Amino acid sequence: MDLLSTLGGGTGVIAIAAVSAYRKSRRAQRAAAPAPAGGVRTINNADYNFPPGNEIDTTRAAAADPEVGAVRAAALAGDWQTAAAYLDAAGSDWDLRWYRLGVLADVASEDDTFVKAWQAALPNDPSAALVHADALVALAGKLRGAKGAQHTTREQFDAFHRVLAESEAACRRAAELAPADPSPYIAQISIAMGLGWSHERFQALWAEIVSRAPFHFGAHRSALQYWCAKWRGSHELMHEFARQAAASAPPGDLLVALPLFAVFEQEYKDDNYEEVYRLPATAAAVDAAWRAVVKAPAGHHRLPEVRHMLAYALEAVGRYAEAVQQFQLIGPFCGAVPWTYYNERLRVFGSCRARSAVGWEDAGRPPVPQV
Helix, strand or coil: CCHHHHHHCCCCEEEHHHHHHHCCCHHHHCCCCCCCCCCEEECCHHHHCCCCHHHCECCCCCCCCHHHHHHHHHHHCCCHHHHHHHHHCCCCCHHHHHHHHHHHHHHHHHCCHHHHHHHHHCCCCHHHHHHHHHHHHHHHHHHHCCCCHHHCCHHHHHHHHHHHHHHHHHHHHHHHHCCCCCHHHHHHHHHHHHHCCCHHHHHHHHHHHHHHCCCCHHHHHHHHHHHCCCCCCCHHHHHHHHHHHHHHCCCCCHHHHHHHHHHHHHHHHHCCHHHHCCCHHHHHHHHHHHHHHHHCCCCCCCHHHHHHHHHHHHHHCCCHHHHHHHHHHHCCECCCCCHHHCCCHHHHHHHHHHHHHHHHHHCCCCCCCCC
């Protein structure tokens, strides 16, 4: 029996024998199907309004934004005016500007022709300088690769550090051209992680960011990585950072979900999801995130990434009715954290979704609580 098609596609027949080889660690259990009495449990995706596994897009968190596709195509064709209009239309919504910057920086890290044309036409344009700076950060990450240090060559590290140093100078230039914009400082968070900035130096950078945008979701998500144990911090520092951010956020703001991302970082690092999702603080974080997601505007640009993390956490804490609801709203996509941390993201997504359905069914299909 093919486990991938079993968990994700068609009716979703789940067999204990097929998953036993994967139960080698708690982390592996996130990729394993539930193990009901009798050995086999049949889950019909259509009964729960779940798209079948062969329709799941593993590259995106949500349906493609037509505007993003058009902007990417224009930038790749060298049309810097369309790129400039797209970025500047975000105005002073700094988190939306940062989100859109990521789209353009990703394109520029592949082909920066449009950025060079933009800078040639408008040498002191702050948006052009910003895209150039963040594209260098993105390029540095691509040059290093996503594998652990033990699987990264000296040549990759040398290129990574060289381009990061270049991007730091470019960020300073962008900041000079747009003093009120937090984006050039946020771009430096990745530089701080890659070059090993001290806590004191990072805190000075963070002060520059929050003085301009105290509730910036993208900045907080990036800074959480700096403070986590795998980079420059620890579990304690990471959780404290996330708690303070959530406590200071305006009521209902999606930033209140940041502690869930910290919980997942600890779970993944320590391979201890059973323990970490039983903590009272985790239960409170899940509840706060769920309430924020339920009340968030449907088209909010950060909603899909928070919804994916919330669905994962809801299943882990046994809130199956809410988990099923979130998986229904997620639809045919699993290209987001937490699924992207796993080599077999579709397997983990499919099994988590199936466990939500089984748990909800076994509880008698209770209704989703009202906010």
